[in-house]
Amino acid sequence: MNYIIPFLPSTELIRGKFIEPFVGSGAIFFALNPRRALLSDINPELIDLYRGIRRYPLKVWEIYESFPKTKKAYYEIRATRTDGKNLAFRAARTLYLNRTCFKGMWRHNANGEFNVGYGGQDRRWTISKASLKEVSNKLKHTILKCSDFEKVVDESSKGDFIFVDPPYRPGEREMIHDHYICGKFSYSEYQRLAKALERASNRGVRWALTISSHPDILDLFEENHVIPILRGTGRKPGILTNDSGEVIIRNY
Numbered sequence: 357m358n359y360i361i362p363f364l365p366s367t368e369l370i371r372g373k374f375i376e377p378f379v380g381s382g383a384i385f386f387a388l389n390p391r392r393a394l395l396s397d398i399n400p401e402l403i404d405l406y407r408g409i410r411r412y413p414l415k416v417w418e419i420y421e422s423f424p425k426t427k428k429a430y431y432e433i434r435a436t437r438t439d440g441k442n443l444a445f446r447a448a449r450t451l452y453l454n455r456t457c458f459k460g461m462w463r464h465n466a467n468g469e470f471n472v473g474y475g476g477q478d479r480r481w482t483i484s485k486a487s488l489k490e491v492s493n494k495l496k497h498t499i500l501k502c503s504d505f506e507k508v509v510d511e512s513s514k515g516d517f518i519f520v521d522p523p524y525r526p527g528e529r530e531m532i533h534d535h536y537i538c539g540k541f542s543y544s545e546y547q548r549l550a551k552a553l554e555r556a557s558n559r560g561v562r563w564a565l566t567i568s569s570h571p572d573i574l575d576l577f578e579e580n581h582v583i584p585i586l587r588g589t590g591r592k593p594g595i596l597t598n599d600s601g602e603v604i605i606r607n608y
Contacts, residue, residue, distance in 0.1 A: 361387060363583060363604055364564055365517055372515030377505035382406070384519050386494060396501040396508045399462070401450045401470075403502040406495060408447020413492035417485045419448035430456055430474045455480045509552040514560035522549060524568040526588065527601025543572065550576035557607045565605040574603070581606045 367374075367390050374390035376382065379397045397403055408416050423433060434453060438446050454460055458475035465471045501508065505522070512518055523541040525531045531541040546567075553563055566585070567573055574582060588600030 357383060357387060359585060359587070360384070360566065360604060363606065364388065364519065365562065367391060370515075370517045372513065372517070373499075375508065375512055375516055375518045377503075377508040377518065377520060378522050379406075380521060384521070385498075386491075389494060391497070393498045394501065394508065394511070395498055396503045396505070398502065398504060400502045401446070402462075403500055404443060405447045405450040405454075406491075406500050408443045409451075409488050409491050410495040410498070410500070411492075412444040412447070413488040414485065415444040416448045416451065417488050419445055420451050423448070423452050425477050425480075427474045434470060451483075452480070455483065506548060506552045509549075509556055512556050512559065512561045516561050518553070518556060518561060518563035520549070520553070520563060520565040520567075522546070522565075522567065524573075524602075526568055527570060528568055529570045529572050546573055546576060553577075553607070562608045563606070566602060567605060569601050569603045574605075577605045581608070 361384075364384070367388055370388075370390055372392070374385065374388060374393040376385055376393070376395050377397075379385065379395040379402070382395060385393060385395060395406065423429065430453075433449060434457075436449065438449065441449075453470060453472075454462065456475060456477060456479070457472040460475075460479065461472045462470070463472050505520075509518060509520075522545070523531050530543050530546075553565070556563060565577070569584070583604040583606070585600045585602040585604060587596060587598055588602050589596060
């Protein structure tokens with residue numbers, strides 16, 4: 357965050373919307389706190405989490421706080437079907453699973469079911485009722501969508517700024533058999549993303565992208581500015597290295 361933020365425009369310099377087509381944790385959105393934003397992701401549970409917190413922060417907290425603190429309860433809540441459940445419950449369940457699963461990973465099996473094992477309660481109480489209220493306030497003037505990234509990028513117009521953080525493995529050409537959704541983000545997806553961002557550039561949209569430094573990926577963005585990320589986790593998650601295998605790419 358401290359390394360990336362200086363390469364991005366400040367809120368005052370974003371005349372249109374701030375757009376994130378792979379919102380994930382929303383770390384950049386919350387740090388910049390833009391006046392207007394469009395946040396999107398292909399994961400419906402993630403978007404329901406944001407929608408639930410935005411609309412019902414206190415109810416989400418009440419349900420989240422009520423979930424038991426045992427390993428057995430974790431697997432029972434993980435197995436709970438959300439069909440017919442209200443938005444506040446769905447948001448609280450996703451938040452609970454994220455904060456108590458192994459390393460906060462989000463992985464689905466072939467049937468689309470969340471299947472990460474139990475990780476303990478240590479991370480659960482680093483958030484609070486006040487945290488959810490703050491998130492709710494920051495999301496008040498934000499459009500939330502569950503969508504493929506290309507549609508969201510194609511909605512952008514002159515004056516907008518897009519921050520793009522797709523799934524990737526540092527230094528690798530593709531991301532396959534990893535923890536995101538069903539575990540794939542192939543080279544053809546990066547090609548599709550590059551074409552969408554080129555169209556955005558032609559409309560006068562500014563964008564910045566964090567991505568793998570693999571030569572084949574860099575070739576897709578050869579007309580743009582490439583900035584190495586000097587320190588990161590590299591190919592071994594959790595272990596900091598001076599060869600991160602990641603770059604920031606900008607069209608400005």
